[in-house]
Amino acid sequence: QVQLVQSGAEVEKPGASVKVSCKASEYTLTGYYMHWVRQAPGQGLEWMGWIYFNSGGTKYAQKFQGRVTMTRDTSISTAYMELSRLGSDDTAVYFCARDPGSLGYFDLWGRGTLVTVSS
Amino acid sequence: QSALTQPASVSGSPGQSITISCTGTSGDVGNYNFVSWYQHHPGKAPKLMISEVSKRPSGVSNRFSGSKSGNTASLTISGLQAEDEADYYCCSYAGSDTYVFGTGTKVTVL
Numbered sequence: 001q002v003q004l005v006q007s008g009a010e011v012e013k014p015g016a017s018v019k020v021s022c023k024a025s026e027y028t029l030t031g032y033y034m035h036w037v038r039q040a041p042g043q044g045l046e047w048m049g050w051i052y053f054n055s056g057g058t059k060y061a062q063k064f065q066g067r068v069t070m071t072r073d074t075s076i077s078t079a080y081m082e083l084s085r086l087g088s089d090d091t092a093v094y095f096c097a098r099d100p101g102s103l104g105y106f107d108l109w110g111r112g113t114l115v116t117v118s119s
Numbered sequence: 120q121s122a123l124t125q126p127a128s129v130s131g132s133p134g135q136s137i138t139i140s141c142t143g144t145s146g147d148v149g150n151y152n153f154v155s156w157y158q159h160h161p162g163k164a165p166k167l168m169i170s171e172v173s174k175r176p177s178g179v180s181n182r183f184s185g186s187k188s189g190n191t192a193s194l195t196i197s198g199l200q201a202e203d204e205a206d207y208y209c210c211s212y213a214g215s216d217t218y219v220f221g222t223g224t225k226v227t228v229l
Contacts, residue, residue, distance in 0.1 A: 004164075044220060044223035045157075045159075045208050045220040045223065046220060047217070047218045047220055059217065062120070103153065103170065103171060104151070104154070104171065104211070105153070105155035105167055106167060106210075109164040110164060111163065
């Protein structure tokens with residue numbers, strides 16, 4: 001079954017970094033963009049940025065510039081999102097979402113990774 | 120980039136039709152036909168319901184339809200069913216390879 005499998009929940013201290021992974025099962029991510037979206041408790045979805053799997057090119061939301069790094073490992077069809085200098089307001093569920101061709105929609109999502117920032 | 124504005128909640132009885140609005144600006148919704156809609160049951164992966172304003176992906180019920188007028192996009196659910204109860208989010212391309220989501224709407228089936 002085609003799906004995006006994300007890494008497990010993380011608990012981090014303020015100021016630390018977290019790296020979340022997103023692996024495509026049953027297919028390759030070549031040719032796709034992978035976006036990252038987060039949802040803080042009780043809040044809506046927030047777009048964070050994307051990585052183009054072929055080239056590794058990225059685009060980040062201005063809010064996260066300098067704090068987020070998106071990478072990928074083509075050999076294992078896995079995308080990564082690393083967020084640094086964590087604060088309590090970074091506590092959220094982080095989703096990866098596949099974009100088939102920069103047409104402005106996400107046709108497949110992971111189930112999310114809960115990141116809790118707490119001292 | 121400010122979030123697109125959606126009503127916090129919309130409700131309807133089974134069989135009724137409801138419409139969720141998504142208001143942006145001339146810099147996002149009003150300028151691009153890249154508006155999409157997602158259904159999200161908490162704890163699950165969001166699901167694409169509408170792409171490019173009004174295109175329905177394979178497997179999505181034809182009870183779901185999308186449209187746009189000016190800076191406002193809309194999602195209509197006809198023949199409301201209990202399984203439609205969920206959170207719904209719009210998303211728009213906002214230029215310069217960036218995207219913006221709506222504030223989200225909780226749909227309740229009475």
